[in-house]
Amino acid sequence: MLMAHAGEDANVSNIREELDEGALGRVQSLVRAFGLMDELAKSDSMTLSDLARTVSLPRSTAHRLLTTMEALRYVAFDRATNRWSIGVQAFTVGAVFAQTRDLGKLGRSIMRSLMAEVNHCVNIAVPEGRGICYVGQVAQNGFRPTAARPGAVLPLHTTASGKVLMAHWTRQEFDDYVAQAPLKGRTSRSIVDADRLRKELATIRDRGYAMDDEEYDAGLRCVAAMVHDRDGLPKGALSVSDRSSQLARTRLYELGPTLVMAAQQMSSEIAAQYF
Template sequence: MADSQQEPEDGLLGRVQSLVRAFGILDELAKSDNMTLSDLSRAVGLPRSTTHRLLTTMEALRYVAFDRRRNGWSIGVQAFTVGAVFAQTRDLGQLGRTIMRSLMSEVQHCVNIAVPEGAGVCYVGQAAANGFRQTAARPGAVLPLHTTASGKVLMAQWSRAEVDRYLGSAPLKARTARSIIDGDRLRRELADISMRGYALDDEEHSDGLRCVAAVVNDRYGLPKGSLSISDRSSHLPRARLDELGPALISAAQRMSMEIAAQSF
């Protein structure tokens, strides 16, 4: 028997269609400072009535604004807020570049910065040592949380309920023979990370690569990203990961302070 709470397929498709149309309107408004209803409806290829209905909904959510003096529509404050947060997050790699380069010179290993991205982490900056660029963590790459030091150090900041939801969403997939794919073992690993302040990736994501990561916080003390040191296993022995941990935590704290200073 079908679930009585399940939304009819045509209703779901209608919602998706409305969402696509709303994003189309935002795209057009982003190209112009002010557009009339007629100009906007022509630009997106929708009837005036449909365009007006979508605009009034987005206006109530503050994603668009209506200027009655000019009788035109423009991007609203909420869309700006979302865009500003995105820009600030992606600028993290640039903001911390001086610290990353300093750390790279100190440790002579590749230094990376990553931010949360859905169910993974997205690498947004990298400072390479001795010409070696860690291709797995190249800027723009999105890697799993549970197989990377950058991901695990962020997960260690989660509540127990958040970890449970993550583990219940899909089975953990192995990337190497060392990947942690058992939920209870991952919970113990996150508890250890929380206590020592940094996370390790001992060839868990890629054979022949090791990494250590520490969390970078925003001005409110909430996790914003992760700073990591990585290199080939032949250049980065397992014992050195723990030696690098304190220096990495110190650099991540300096980056957090820089972020807080830039936020005002």
């Protein structure tokens, strides 16, 4: 339970000295708003009086925060019963987070089948800022982890998983990415020229899969295909990777179509489980 006065959240207290009065007030409002949502998430619905008492806030303060969140659809108010509940936007955000972070678990059966078929490591990754975060991996016994190990965040433009996501960007999204920071190379094969990268992404869109031919690591090759959500929007990347000695360059082209079909199957199964 979130206490707002004498029992003010410790994190807010820790940053009090670093913030001016106006900024601190905004942080306190955010903390209190999240506290209200936390309590609503524990029950089907609550009255304003019960909710304000539970989080130790004045009714007027609780009402102000709730009406703001209602306008954003994070909470809902039933005027017939005068009770508040979690709103549809909170559910949407939570569902998207769960679907994104659980890709490694939800698609594990497909990843295992794919690994058994191709005899290479299979990975699943999701966007993370300017990088790609690997959230799941299925590998053969004795496999030595590569750069694509779970938890690793690698640059978008030097990885197959990152490039297949970038291939679905708008022109503006691409231009913004390039403008924010220089395209840094990891190996002599890394694409660091914006025009060349743009052409590479167009090729990826046409064929449906991306390749990393030792662009991130001189000893690693990878091929990736897009996993979509129920609306057909990019959600993550399914990839096959291995050491270059085990995964020939010509093999990448052979694996591409197989990976695309597996990614399509994963997209369908994930959408079915969540919606």
